[in-house]
Amino acid sequence: MKKAIVTDSTSDIPQEVREKYKIFQIPAILVIEGESMLDGVGITRNEFYSRLPSMNIAPTTAAPSAGSFQELYQHIFQEGFTEIISIHAASKLSGIFNAARIAAQEFKGKVKVIDSQQLSLGLGFQAIAAAKSAAQNLPTEQILEHIQNIQNKVKTIAFLDTLNYIHRSGRVSWAKARLGGLLNIKPFLEIKAGDVLELGLSRSRKKGFQRLLSLLHDLGPLEYLAILHTNAIEEAQQLLANYNLELPEDTLTVNVTTVIGTHVGPHGLGFAGVVK
Numbered sequence: 001m002k003k004a005i006v007t008d009s010t011s012d013i014p015q016e017v018r019e020k021y022k023i024f025q026i027p028a029i030l031v032i033e034g035e036s037m038l039d040g041v042g043i044t045r046n047e048f049y050s051r052l053p054s055m056n057i058a059p060t061t062a063a064p065s066a067g068s069f070q071e072l073y074q075h076i077f078q079e080g081f082t083e084i085i086s087i088h089a090a091s092k093l094s095g096i097f098n099a100a101r102i103a104a105q106e107f108k109g110k111v112k113v114i115d116s117q118q119l120s121l122g123l124g125f126q127a128i129a130a131a132k133s134a135a136q137n138l139p140t141e142q143i144l145e146h147i148q149n150i151q152n153k154v155k156t157i158a159f160l161d162t163l164n165y166i167h168r169s170g171r172v173s174w175a176k177a178r179l180g181g182l183l184n185i186k187p188f189l190e191i192k193a194g195d196v197l198e199l200g201l202s203r204s205r206k207k208g209f210q211r212l213l214s215l216l217h218d219l220g221p222l223e224y225l226a227i228l229h230t231n232a233i234e235e236a237q238q239l240l241a242n243y244n245l246e247l248p249e250d251t252l253t254v255n256v257t258t259v260i261g262t263h264v265g266p267h268g269l270g271f272a273g274v275v276k
Contacts, residue, residue: 003134003143004081006072008064008096009039010089011124012228012254021131026072028089028096028259029062036062039259048258049231049266052165061259063095069103073111085134085143087114087127090194094119112140114147117194120256121226121272122156128224150224150274156191157199157215158228158270159208163187165265166196188212209235209269213242216271221245224274226252230261232269239269 006024007013018025027038030048032055037043043051052059069086076084086104091097097115104111116123129150133143160166163185186208188199199215202208216239225248229236236253256268 001082001137001140002080003083003085003137003140004076004079005127005131005134006076006084006086006100007123007127008088008100009257010094010096010119010259011087011127012120012226012257012260013124013127014252014254017128017250017252021128021135023127023131024072024076026064026068028064028094028257030258030262031060031062033057033059039257043258045255045258045261046231049255049261052261052266059258059262061262063099066099066102069100070106073103073107077107077110082110083140084111085114085130085140085147086111087116087123087130087147089119089123090117090191091115092117092194093196112144114144115194116147117151117192118154118156118272119191119260120156120228121224121252121254122154122191124226125154125224125272125274126150153223153275154272155219155275156228156270156272157188157212158264158268159186159188159202159212160264161186161205161267162265166263209239212269212271213239216243216273217245219273219275221276222248222273223276224248224250224272226254226272228254228256228268228270228272230256230264230268231266235269239271 009027086100088097100113104113126147129146133146186202190197227236
């Protein structure tokens with residue numbers, strides 16, 4: 001059976017990597033001043049993060065429709081694939097998984113939809129592992145085991161330049177509970193089991209950087225690694241340069257997609273790592 005792997009744009013898998021592993025992607029939706037656009041179309045990530053602080057109306061995000069998923073799935077089956085494994089952003093944080101689940105019902109068990117319980121490369125590495133397994137024509141059950149194995153071992157951690165954007169998003173209870181006087185504090189957070197957990201606060205960017213580097217080293221040897229940022233490329237490169245363990249093959253540095261960046265703001269810095 002010929003299996004296809006589908007994910008969404010919140011996976012942050014670079015285009016060349018998607019093409020290498022033949023991963024299909026559906027874009028999430030970004031809404032800027034009332035105009036809806038597909039994630040990755042119409043505005044670059046650099047431009048978005050540069051403009052974000054001065055936008056009068058806060059941008060919002062939306063999941064692709066179930067109909068969009070149906071069209072993609074149908075197209076994939078028409079290409080000759082016989083089964084689809086569709087892996088998506090944490091269902092607690094996005095409606096993408098639910099839209100995919102609804103669409104899958106039209107295909108009588110030929111589409112399996114997975115809640116990654118992650119975002120960015122925390123999701124992306126699950127899709128990449130699945131695609132590698134599918135290329136080897138492994139049984140579906142074995143591919144699902146590989147996805148679960150990555151999900152169990154991935155760590156996605158970041159520190160933000162401000163609480164303002166995550167507070168404004170209204171999606172994270174602890175951020176909503178913060179007082180306005182704390183909005184200049186730089187929060188650490190982790191995506192775990194679909195939740196955004198607070199890992200503490202930093203009063204300076206320098207201390208935040210050092211703590212992030214320490215958290216990265218604490219993971220030990222890694223199978224996969226991506227340095228994540230929102231228009232903080234120099235610090236991302238510095239984080240990688242200061243990493244003194246062996247780098248995994250194909251380590252990535254990614255300017256995080258706008259659909260995630262809307263909720264975290266510019267100048268965020270973090271990583272997604274899969275422990276060996």
